[in-house]
Amino acid sequence: MPRVKTLRKVLNPPLIKGFKPYGPESGNLNQEPVNLLFEEYEALRLSDYDMLNHHQASVMMGVSRPTFTRIYASALQKIARAFVEGKQIAIEGGKVYFDSDWYQCAGCGCNFNNPEREKVIESCPLCGTRQIISHDFPDETNEENAKHWEYVCVCPQCGFEQEHQLGIPCNHQVCPKCTHKMKRKGTPGCKI
Amino acid sequence: MKIAIASNGNTLESCIDSTFARCNFFVVYDPETRAMEFIPNPNKDLEEGAGSASVKLLESRSVQKIVASEFGMKIKPLLDSLKIQMIVVKGSKKTMKEIMVMLNH
Ligand SMILES: [Zn+2]
Numbered sequence: 001m002p003r004v005k006t007l008r009k010v011l012n013p014p015l016i017k018g019f020k021p022y023g024p025e026s027g028n029l030n031q032e033p034v035n036l037l038f039e040e041y042e043a044l045r046l047s048d049y050d051m052l053n054h055h056q057a058s059v060m061m062g063v064s065r066p067t068f069t070r071i072y073a074s075a076l077q078k079i080a081r082a083f084v085e086g087k088q089i090a091i092e093g094g095k096v097y098f099d100s101d102w103y104q105c106a107g108c109g110c111n112f113n114n115p116e117r118e119k120v121i122e123s124c125p126l127c128g129t130r131q132i133i134s135h136d137f138p139d140e141t142n143e144e145n146a147k148h149w150e151y152v153c154v155c156p157q158c159g160f161e162q163e164h165q166l167g168i169p170c171n172h173q174v175c176p177k178c179t180h181k182m183k184r185k186g187t188p189g190c191k192i
Numbered sequence: 193m194k195i196a197i198a199s200n201g202n203t204l205e206s207c208i209d210s211t212f213a214r215c216n217f218f219v220v221y222d223p224e225t226r227a228m229e230f231i232p233n234p235n236k237d238l239e240e241g242a243g244s245a246s247v248k249l250l251e252s253r254s255v256q257k258i259v260a261s262e263f264g265m266k267i268k269p270l271l272d273s274l275k276i277q278m279i280v281v282k283g284s285k286k287t288m289k290e291i292m293v294m295l296n297h
Pocket residue numbers: 105106107108109110124125126127128129
């Protein structure tokens with residue numbers, strides 16, 4: 001049986017394509033860059049920039065904890081090698097998909113995503129109304145479901161529920177009991 | 193801010209096309225200047241890769257948002273990586289004119 005390749009979720013691509021060393025010796029060194037994969041960049045970002053623990057970070061990336069630890073260790077090794085040997089770092093490649101959040105407009109009914117996570121979505125890009133709700137999986141929504149949505153975030157793993165905070169996508173919330181990513185109650189993929 | 197709309201024709205009365213990658217025309221619209229351009233989709237008959245070819249075309253026109261009734265599943269990660277926003281208008285018979293009026297909000 002061939003091993004199934006799992007895709008790792010990366011929230012946003014990095015701002016830059018890599019790093020270059022500088023200093024008098026840097027021109028004489030081997031120009032072959034160290035290749036930091038997108039998932040290695042993301043592991044470092046979640047763990048040491050967003051300060052998540054390895055369990056939370058593995059949930060965010062959709063991988064098991066041992067896998068996360070392996071990706072993270074590889075990221076550190078590569079960066080250390082680039083520093084010590086004075087090599088460039090190229091951030092590219094890897095088995096990843098980029099993930100953005102979906103919203104639905106209560107005014108015109110359209111669905112749209114937010115490709116720039118840093119920006120908060122305040123209004124519908126199509127009709128301009130400010131009445132928008134966040135959710136996952138626009139393709140599987142049907143009218144019936146949409147009408148019965150409650151403004152509740154639920155943990156798909158243990159069932160913990162909390163009130164939805166407007167403006168914060170449910171899947172940005174991490175379950176306080178089991179640290180699984182939360183979902184909006186009643187959406188597909190959420191069996192509770 | 194340029195916005196592309198997947199259209200089934202090249203007039204203001206044309207409707208939103210049923211697919212993004214193989215639509216007949218892309219309408220590139222700028223709500224600030226009200227400038228619009230109808231671009232025939234050169235990828236509509238491609239057997240494979242119509243989606244990514246269409247994305248490349250629109251990226252080269254500096255489009256930052258795309259309005260369509262459906263995007264293929266492979267398109268989402270590509271558009272996410274380019275930070276192009278997807279606006280999905282499902283099962284609608286809206287005309288280009290109606291959509292442009294909405295975009296002028
Ligand atoms: Zn709207």
